[in-house]
Amino acid sequence: MGQHWDALLDFLEQAGRLKRLRRKGWVDRGVAAPESVADHSYRLALLALLAGSLHPEIDVGRAAILALVHDLPEALAGDQTPFDRQLEAGADPAQLFRSYPSYSPEAEAEKSARERAALAQMVARLPDELARLLSEAWEEYEAGATPEARLVRQFDKLETALQAIEYRTEQPEITIDSFLLGADAESVDPLARELLGAILERAGPVGERMNQD
Numbered sequence: 233m234g235q236h237w238d239a240l241l242d243f244l245e246q247a248g249r250l251k252r253l254r255r256k257g258w259v260d261r262g263v264a265a266p267e268s269v270a271d272h273s274y275r276l277a278l279l280a281l282l283a284g285s286l287h288p289e290i291d292v293g294r295a296a297i298l299a300l301v302h303d304l305p306e307a308l309a310g311d312q313t314p315f316d317r318q319l320e321a322g323a324d325p326a327q328l329f330r331s332y333p334s335y336s337p338e339a340e341a342e343k344s345a346r347e348r349a350a351l352a353q354m355v356a357r358l359p360d361e362l363a364r365l366l367s368e369a370w371e372e373y374e375a376g377a378t379p380e381a382r383l384v385r386q387f388d389k390l391e392t393a394l395q396a397i398e399y400r401t402e403q404p405e406i407t408i409d410s411f412l413l414g415a416d417a418e419s420v421d422p423l424a425r426e427l428l429g430a431i432l433e434r435a436g437p438v439g440e441r442m443n444q445d
Contacts, residue, residue: 239357246354249307256311257392260319261329261406263399269303269311276302276391280384287383287423295380301369302388305347308354312343315410329407333414344374386424389415390431397435408435 250270258266277299284292303311314333319325335343351370355363373381393415396408412435419428 236359239359240362243354243358246307247304250303253306253311256316257313257411258395258399260313260315260325261399261408262403263406264403267395269306272391272395273300273303275395276384276388279387279391283387283423283427284380284383287421289379290383291380294378295384297365297369298373298381298384299387301366302373302384304366304370305350305354308350309347314339326407328410330409331413332417333410348374383421383424386419386421387427389418390424390427393428394431394434397431400435 250273251268253269254266255269255272277296280295280299281292284290284295314335315323315328317336317339318328347370351367355366358366372378373384376382376385389411393408393411396411400406400408412432415428415431419425
């Protein structure tokens with residue numbers, strides 16, 4: 233059993249790096265005190281548990297697990313955004329952050345492969361059943377293969393949109409359009425659409441403009 237505890241503690245040390253990894257989208261926008269990846273995953277898990285319980289077809293326990301695991305590989309692979317390559321190429325951030333964020337197929341495949349390899353490294357020493365629990369949950373989320381995965385992927389966008397509005401309240405100069413556009417494009421479940429409407433009500437003029445479009 234001692235060997236298993238040692239492996240578990242090694243895994244937790246790696247996962248703990250998410251508490252210190254600042255989400256790059258906020259760093260790029262100049263947020264004064266950006267949240268960590270762990271901060272985001274924690275509130276997404278709460279959202280999956282609470283809002284997911286209102287959905288008649290969702291196993292909320294499974295949804296919460298997917299939310300906790302969805303960004304886990306970033307502990308080793310790092311955080312990245314759909315805008316990274318354009319920013320590196322010299323694109324104007326002011327314009328870029330007002331557009332819908334999406335990865336190219338190539339960039340998305342590279343990101344997925346890098347994170348899959350990182351997760352494999354993280355769970356390598358865990359007991360097989362624990363390694364399988366984490367790996368299968370991440371793959372399920374990544375593929376959007378189940379109702380829980382599809383809903384949590386939409387909640388991921390909604391939690392980020394809510395965070396964007398909160399930051400904009402503190403720093404009115406930051407541009408949050410891309411987060412709201414992403415949430416609007418990805419939220420297709422009726423429950424997610426209802427939650428999006430409530431979030432946009434909090435967004436002020438930006439949210440009002442989206443509701444009119």
